[in-house]
């Protein structure tokens with residue numbers, strides 16, 4: 048799939064699950080601690096290749112997500128590195144208490160992989176949309192939250208989870224996105240990446256909204272504005288320094304997330320900004336969802352909820368005129 | 371919210387009274403016709419939408435056909451009629467089969483079926499009670515229907531209105547623990563007005579159910595959980611009608627409906643890859659021939 052961008056050229060876009068699955072298989076060849084746990088989702092979690100290469104290390108508990116996360120915690124407590132994979136809403140919502148008690152509170156090093164998050168399952172409706180995951184999981188101390196923006200970052204997230212296992216949620220996107228980083232540009236725990244630097248306004252995206260923020264930045268630059276674009280690749284630990292710097296160095300902040308605004312990226316940014324001294328609290332605009340979605344495909348829903356590059360640009364102009 | 375199609379409600383009333391008054395042979399013919407029409411419509415909807423859970427839709431069609439045309443005490447012209455019987459499709463991914471069934475009872479115009487999964491359509495990929503009359507609760511995440519059905523059966527007992535409650539679960543869905551919690555509650559409260567139906571097609575999303583997380587012996591498990599057990603051919607109308615008769619033991623009833631996933635279309639039957647797959651144009655034509 049490719050999406051038209053403002054300049055009407057087309058850019059290649061990728062399903063992050065491919066990068067996720069390839070990296071996992073590659074690492075599992077040399078690290079026998081890696082196991083995958085899933086809920087009848089071998090296909091939708093892209094674990095087919097893992098299953099054929101390591102049949103004993105693929106544990107399919109059936110349609111039983113609470114059990115699945117508990118089993119993952121048990122495996123982690125015995126020294127394995129379980130990648131627990133399921134569609135985002137069922138992994139995080141259905142098993143939320145297991146994620147809290149068995150993973151975050153118990154500090155079992157489970158890698159929770161929320162597949163096809165956001166509104167990737169557009170027409171399947173709100174029960175299948177994982178737009179509350181960020182708010183739910185941000186409330187849990189001791190759980191890392193990684194939202195890779197592209198295939199390179201997805202690979203890095205998997206590798207880091209193996210090199211330094213800790214309780215972690217990785218949001219593995221299905222909606223195809225263009226690259227926003229190069230293989231070498233990295234993914235650092237607890238940091239927002241500066242994708243572009245600027246001094247007038249800061250746009251912060253996460254996952255699918257990073258490339259949209261970049262498009263918005265192009266449009267704003269055309270009207271002479273200097274735009275900073277941050278990629279909130281980690282939501283926990285939160286990059287307080289990057290937010291503080293953006294608040295001090297630019298005149299407005301816009302956040303955009305394929306998630307509910309109650310407790311997500313925007314709320315995190317706003318809560319940091321609200322605690323800064325007077326004079327360094329620029330206006331913050333938060334783009335995201337605040338109601339259950341109507342029926343529609345992902346691209347249509349992202350437009351419907353005001354998450355296009357044009358919406359981000361408009362929000363930036365509005366915030367600047369306020370500041 | 372969609373609204374009643376009164377002409378279609380009339381046709382549904384004619385059909386249900388014909389079914390009620392017919393002998394076994396005539397009744398089978400009437401229900402077979404209805405089920406075939408439902409299956410054809412399901413294929414059309416999935417073809418147009420470009421997605422849909424075709425295998426499970428075709429598997430549950432006969433159960434829905436019998437319930438809605440010969441068992442449930444409902445009035446599609448008054449979807450919220452007090453004291454009505456309730457039906458919950460817990461395996462909500464099979465919304466297409468439910469939508470066609472509801473439309474043919476007149477809950478909403480059949481013309482809406484062609485909007486299945488379109489932008490802003492009421493007919494989402496999973497049933498939504500706020501948009502579709504006749505849908506009693508929202509489903510989609512597996513393992514939610516039976517607990518809600520237990521609550522509805524308790525409510526009918528409290529109100530003393532004699533209403534019965536039916537819920538259909540997939541066999542894969544029975545792997546969710548919430549179902550077993552609900553079974554315990556139902557037995558504990560002696561909910562003889564509840565019928566829990568398992569669409570036992572032996573396939574789930576990724577593989578055969580017994581190869582994923584085995585359920586057998588399902589009959590012994592349901593008996594041990596305090597249910598009156600009825601194991602039937604889920605495509606045999608006579609057997610289904612018997613299975614949906616009121617409890618004879620004062621216990622809640624569990625029906626194991628032995629079905630074939632993809633029933634009615636030869637190349638879809640009992641094949642796991644058709645859990646969620648769209649037929650090609652030639653396959654649609656072939657399916658229509660087989661369902662003529």
Ligand SMILES: Cc1ncc(C[n+]2csc(CCOP(=O)(O)OP(=O)(O)O)c2C)c(N)n1
Pocket residue numbers: 086087088110111112137141423425426427429461463510511512513539540541542543544569571573574575631
């Ligand atoms: C809680 C939850 N986990 C996973 C899924 C994804 N899913 C949709 S259908 C399905 C398989 C269902 O199999 P079964 O219950 O046997 O239904 P059928 O074969 O009749 O279609 C799965 C795993 C879901 N909808 N809900």
